[in-house]
Amino acid sequence: MIIALANQKGGVGKTTTALNLAAALAESGRSVLLIDADPQANLSAGLNISSEAPTVYDLLTEDARISETIRQTPYEGLHIVPSVLDLAAMELSLAKAPDTECLLRVLKPVKDDFDYIMIDCPPYLGQLTVAALRAGDGVLVPMVPSVWAIAGLGKLLEAIETTGSRLLGVVLTQYDRRTAVSADMWNNLVKAELPLFRTRIPKRVAAEYAAIARVPVLAYEPDGALARAYRRLAKEVEELA
Numbered sequence: 506m507i508i509a510l511a512n513q514k515g516g517v518g519k520t521t522t523a524l525n526l527a528a529a530l531a532e533s534g535r536s537v538l539l540i541d542a543d544p545q546a547n548l549s550a551g552l553n554i555s556s557e558a559p560t561v562y563d564l565l566t567e568d569a570r571i572s573e574t575i576r577q578t579p580y581e582g583l584h585i586v587p588s589v590l591d592l593a594a595m596e597l598s599l600a601k602a603p604d605t606e607c608l609l610r611v612l613k614p615v616k617d618d619f620d621y622i623m624i625d626c627p628p629y630l631g632q633l634t635v636a637a638l639r640a641g642d643g644v645l646v647p648m649v650p651s652v653w654a655i656a657g658l659g660k661l662l663e664a665i666e667t668t669g670s671r672l673l674g675v676v677l678t679q680y681d682r683r684t685a686v687s688a689d690m691w692n693n694l695v696k697a698e699l700p701l702f703r704t705r706i707p708k709r710v711a712a713e714y715a716a717i718a719r720v721p722v723l724a725y726e727p728d729g730a731l732a733r734a735y736r737r738l739a740k741e742v743e744e745l746a
């Protein structure tokens with residue numbers, strides 16, 4: 506199953522969720538391939554994987570085959586195709602010559618080699634995000650409990666529909682159960698009758714510390730609230746298949 510993690514709003518937990526959901530799935534014995542489709546390359550950095558070629562950029566320019574770009578991470582069952590800042594140029598060339606199936610095409614040869622392929626998208630609804638939506642069997646939308654969070658959701662849902670994908674679910678991250686805004690956001694999402702993951706990912710500084718240490722939070726603090734939440738989310742994702 507190919508899952509795109511998308512939300513054009515920045516800093517909502519796309520990368521943290523891709524990394525830790527993948528780590529939780531790998532921990533439960535699944536084979537997972539992460540595709541870092543964001544020129545910021547935060548996902549690659551979060552796993553301490555270098556942006557040296559060949560990366561997803563070489564893959565999309567057809568200078569490398571996917572098998573050459575896949576790196577084993579220190580975690581069993583967890584692999585990644587890293588990104589690099591140069592990928593930003595791909596956004597421009599795709600704008601000139603749109604190719605919404607570029608990711609779908611390059612992932613096809615390895616689709617059956619992994620239980621899950623998860624694509625981390627950049628924070629804008631550009632060519633790379635559209636290609637990721639098109640490649641995905643479904644889309645997971647991380648969202649934070651803040652007043653502007655829902656504003657761009659309509660456009661994203663439209664793009665998901667246009668690309669022929671489907672919304673697997675919204676996942677509320679950076680959830681703080683002491684604040685009314687978190688509870689309100691949850692209630693609004695429930696009322697909206699959108700597909701919604703039951704697991705709320707709590708707001709914890711361990712997310713930052715793990716990122717600084719360049720390891721998944723499941724390795725940084727295996728028994729912490731954040732790691733446990735991501736394991737629950739992984740179970741929900743496994744139930745989808």
Ligand SMILES: Nc1ncnc2c1ncn2[C@@H]1O[C@H](COP(=O)(O)OP(=O)(O)OP(=O)(O)O)[C@@H](O)[C@H]1O
Pocket residue numbers: 514515516517518519520521522543545547626627628678679680706707708709710712713716731
């Ligand atoms: N559950 C959490 N609790 C506290 N901090 C978090 C949590 N999840 C993510 N963060 C922090 O919030 C910031 C944004 O998270 P992340 O990079 O995953 O978002 P993103 O949507 O991928 O961002 P971008 O849009 O820039 O790609 C990071 O500094 C991350 O460490």
Ligand SMILES: [Mg+2]
Pocket residue numbers: 519520521543547625626
């Ligand atoms: Mg990110």
